[in-house]
Amino acid sequence: xxxVSQHPSRVICKSGTSVKIECRSLDFQATTMFWYxxxxxxxxxxxxxxxxxxxxxxxxxxxxxxxLINHASLTLSTLTVTSAHxxxxxxxxxxxxxxxxxxxxYFGPGTRLLVL
Amino acid sequence: AQSVTQPDIHITVSEGASLELRCNYSYGATPYLFWYVxxxxxxxxxxxxxxxxxxxxxxxxxxxAEFKRSQSSFNLRKPSVHWSDAAEYFCxxxxxxxxxxxxxxxxxxVKP
Numbered sequence: 001x002x003x004v005s006q007h008p009s010r011v012i013c014k015s016g017t018s019v020k021i022e023c024r025s026l027d028f029q030a031t032t033m034f035w036y037x038x039x040x041x042x043x044x045x046x047x048x049x050x051x052x053x054x055x056x057x058x059x060x061x062x063x064x065x066x067x068l069i070n071h072a073s074l075t076l077s078t079l080t081v082t083s084a085h086x087x088x089x090x091x092x093x094x095x096x097x098x099x100x101x102x103x104x105x106y107f108g109p110g111t112r113l114l115v116l
Numbered sequence: 117a118q119s120v121t122q123p124d125i126h127i128t129v130s131e132g133a134s135l136e137l138r139c140n141y142s143y144g145a146t147p148y149l150f151w152y153v154x155x156x157x158x159x160x161x162x163x164x165x166x167x168x169x170x171x172x173x174x175x176x177x178x179x180x181a182e183f184k185r186s187q188s189s190f191n192l193r194k195p196s197v198h199w200s201d202a203a204e205y206f207c208x209x210x211x212x213x214x215x216x217x218x219x220x221x222x223x224x225x226v227k228p
Contacts, residue, residue, distance in 0.1 A: 042220070
């Protein structure tokens with residue numbers, strides 16, 4: 001149980017375009033989902049907390065207009081990187097916390113974004 | 117705010133040898149503690165977690181970790197390492213809200 005999927009697993013796009021990444025909890029409901037960014041050989045950096053039916057909470061230094069987050073249902077959150085630039089190239093990982101459960105996050109497999 | 121320190125960036129052990137990965141945390145109250153493993157290009161898999169109770173926690177793949185409040189530590193151990201254990205290991209601390217902090221990670225290399 002507690003499986004989280006991400007789509008796509010890899011994406012290459014041109015600079016200036018927008019890219020949407022989906023995060024789904026497959027076998028549980030997740031009121032709260034999280035988006036992380038991971039640079040090569042680095043740890044995870046929390047970008048934002050996504051709550052179903054409300055606006056996401058962004059960490060300091062993360063541009064909310066650039067990284068649009070939508071959490072429209074209890075099983076789906078999306079991250080849209082708008083007007084992507086090469087410096088946005090990274091590994092993006094989402095996680096979901098079981099609703100009503102203890103404080104455990106289950107992670108998706110990640111999405112590798114390359115902006116040319 | 118809570119923080120996590122993993123003092124060892126890279127550890128190499130021989131297959132069959134024992135393993136201990138160190139994790140120290142800083143938090144004012146009793147934290148929620150986690151160990152995750154990440155294979156190259158993959159997401160994170162939860163190995164084990166500690167919330168309360170028995171301070172020795174058993175996880176998947178033969179891993180265990182011990183919470184030591186006096187040392188603010190939550191070290192991960194495995195008695196006999198397998199080649200498939202080579203990966204990046206992350207310790208994390210949660211504060212009972214939306215805030216989870218990760219350590220910088222320890223990369224484990226397993227020698228044949």
